[in-house]
Amino acid sequence: MKKLSLFLIVFIIQKAYAQSPRVSKCFIDIQNNGAQMNGQYSDEQLMRSSVSQNKNQLTLHIPSGIWPGANNFRLPGAQFGNWFANVDGGIRNWPFYVWSPMREGIRVPYYANGLTSLSHDSWDSKGFVISRVDTDQTNINANRVMAEFNLVADTPNEGGTSYSSGIRNIDHNLILTNNFSGFANNVSEFTFDNSQSGFGSQIVGNFNKYRAYGNSWGWNQIDEMLDFSSINFGHPDFLADGVKRGTKTNIEYDMSGIGPEQPESTYNPNVHAREIMWIGLNDFIKGDKWQPHKHFAMHHIITVTDHDNKLWMYDSDRNGGETGAAQPDWPFDGKSRVQDGSITWNSLGKYHFDVGSVIGVGGPTDTRVGTLMYESGSQIYNAVIDMSRASFVDNITHVFARMSPDMYIDMSSDGTLSGNNLHLLGYDSKEKSLSYKVDGITVLKIRNNGMIISSSPIQLPLMTRKQIKSFPSPQEGMEIYSTDDKSVALYTKQGWKLLSSMNLP
Secondary structure, three states: OHHHHHHHHHHHHHHHHHHOOOEOOOEEEOOOOOOOOEOOHHHHHHHHHHHOOOOOOOEEEEOOEEOOOOOOOOEOOOOOOOEEEEEOOOEEOOOEEEEOOOOOOEEEEOOEOOEEEEEEOOHHHOOEEEEOOOOOOOOOOOOOOOOOOOOOOOOOOOOEOOOOEOOOOOOOOOOOOOOOOOOOOOOOOOOOOOOOOHHHOOOOOOOOOOOOOOOOOOOOOOOOOOOOOOOOOOOHHHHHHHOOOOOOOOOOOOOOOOOOOOHHHHOOOOOOOOOOOOOOOOOOOOOEOOOOOOEEOOOOEEEEEOOOOOEEEEEEOOOOEEOOOOOOOOOOOOOOEEEEOOEEEEEEEEOOOOOOOOOOOOOOOOOOOOOOOOOOOOOOOOOOOOOOOOOOOOOOOOOOOOOOOOOEEEOOOOOOOOOOOOEEEEEEOOOOEEEEEEOOEEEEEEEOOOOEEEOOOOOOOEEOHHHHHOOOOOOOOOEEEEOOOOEEEEEEOOEEEEOOOOOOO
């Protein structure tokens, strides 16, 4: 009897252990806990039980097979915090979140709310998928990044050159052999935005942020195309039948939509709802503040606040040094030098942030560019360039554009070879004059001394005697041809006077 009782106790313990969720120190394995992965409801119950007590945020292992439930069954959400699932390949009937307001049919693996999953699968023709769905039932993942790649370089021995980096965080390599034919993308990024919060939600498709703290050369982004084909794409064969063949474009920005713009955009360039490119300057960096007994390197800028709460800039000299125990008396004049401990500070004036150039185009002298900027196809309804709202620094000449001598503006080109250079306006260095040329011949010149030279006589304005007398605000030396008197009228201090005339001999 005792042997039978002992046998029953052991049997009950073994049965209870087999039916309870098996949790290792690192992960929860559903299959080891008895899941058959055959799509039956019993697997659904077992999965719920396996993850219901996942307070330690362990990794969930989901083996291949048939996902249980016919109603898109999902596991309990991440009520205990962020957690992760490793999903084997070959899952059928997998749960998904459907987002298709524009019929794209985007299906996202959705094993549980707030669960980050790595799915090794063949569905949707993808090798593996990392996904997470956060619905309005949870905010556990607020401000959590789903995936992160970190590489810390704390060594001077990485090496490399400007053309071959000694250290790289991530490489995406797409290799197309000479057997390939079709369309290919190396990296595709899609943002599907159906948010309806207006200014309350600001969505960014791709955010690159470069934080610079040192004095190395730095680029936030480089897009480089190297054409090793050695093919003469300039030959007419590559534009046969009006079809471009073999063209290369380094960067393309496209935008599409529907509907009109703001009415003010027809005359005010600052008012618009759509913009293809914006290059912005920000004043987020206010510089370091003065601190006692602090070392500053050469030409380090600090900012000091004056009595009017305005910021002024000072930079340390080329030797740098250490500040003193107390702040010096700062001269807010933009030119003085201040001794502070072992540092000499140079006053740079009021706080400002200068950028010497916004867009630059250049290369070696043996490279050539046909056109720096052009427009084709779209219709302009305001202006090609609108600087009507531009502001300038005080006490400088407001210049719209600078041109070198013998550079001209073509006033009537139509995009054809025969229509080029028919009406040109520019400064002629040989003639030392502003010249207007028609079909290569100068017809009007304004020399540096103000002399006007025209290839045709200047015609005076034609007016009646009554119109001349009523002309507003006449100035001495003005001339008008009187149609009543058939003579030239000259304005003097005594008023309008007719000039005597005689016939040419």
